[in-house]
Amino acid sequence: MITIHGMADSGNCYKPRLLAALIGLPFRHNEVSFLDGGTARPAFRAMAPLGKVPVLQLDDGRALPESNAILTYLGDGTAFVPQDRFAHAEMLAWMFFEQYSHEPHVAVRRSLTVYPALAAAATPERMAATLEGGRKALGVMELRLAAHEWLVGDAPSLADIALYAYTHVAAEGGFDLGETPGVARWVERVAALPGYRPMTWLP
Ligand SMILES: N[C@@H](CCC(=O)N[C@@H](CS)C(=O)NCC(=O)O)C(=O)O
Incomplete structure (x- = not known):
């Protein structure tokens, strides 16, 4: 296993x-x-x-x-990976976006907020920069999710899983998903997928 x-x-x-x-x-x-x-x-x-x-x-x-x-x-080989070549590349584009433009702001701001061990690194400048970067990233997601159910095509893909991980706990880092209602609805949609387990779940 x-x-x-x-x-x-x-x-x-x-x-x-x-x-x-x-x-x-x-x-x-x-x-x-x-x-x-x-x-x-x-x-x-x-x-x-x-x-x-x-x-x-x-x-x-x-x-x-x-x-x-x-x-x-x-x-690989599951329904979470589009078979269409262009849709597959779009999925990867969202996953690279997650690593370069979303996680360094949304996830890092959450870590700086919730882990006391990182408090010294949570300078006002860093908190302001991650807030600005995170809001920008969430805004890019909103452009897609305001009018579509999923990030790529009409079915959930690895892109949705990659971006859901830190987006659904963005409030813990001080982000307000009320500013991005399409993203907020998508968060609920992911949580309703069959087999879904919350972040607190361990096997
Ligand atoms: N790009 C990596 C980032 C992984 C990452 O930053 N992991 C954190 C926990 S969320 C970590 O292990 N940090 C330890 C360290 O930076 O020393 C990924 O997506 O897996």
């Missing part, structure tokens, strides 16, 4: 757990956190030199870092 090494309350780590729940894939969760030094331990670094979770470990020992690469591996 595959193992997902990760933090229970990290959105990046929730992504593969949510996909596994939606496709009915059994997995083991191994709690590894940067808050208690878990990601710095040599055994973890041997598997993940960058020292970040999540990491997917296969039965044969091979290890794969990067949440969106893990989604791509686990989602």
Whole structure:
């Protein structure tokens, strides 16, 4: 059985757990956190030199870092990956957007807010910059979701899972989804998918 090494309350780590729940894939969760030094331990670094979770470990020992690469591996051949070539590339575009333009603001602002260990890094300048960047990213999502049910085509894809992870807890970082009603409706739509499990769920 595959193992997902990760933090229970990290959105990046929730992504593969949510996909596994939606496709009915059994997995083991191994709690590894940067808050208690878990990601710095040599055994973890041997598997993940960058020292970040999540990491997917296969039965044969091979290890794969990067949440969106893990989604791509686990989602291959499922209904969450469009077969149409252009739609497939659009899905990847949203996943790259998530990593470069959304997560560094929406997720980071949440981490700076909820983890006391990061309080010293939550300078007024950083909080202002992540607020501005996060609102911009949520606004880009709103442009699509105001008039469409899903980010790509007319069905949920890996893009929706990747972006749901931190968007649905954006309020914990001080973002108001009331400003983006299309995004708020989409959050409810994802949570209504068959097999859906909340971020707090662990197998
Ligand atoms: N791009 C990576 C980011 C992973 C990431 O930032 N993980 C955080 C937890 S959410 C972490 O392990 N941080 C530890 C550190 O930066 O030392 C992904 O999507 O998996």
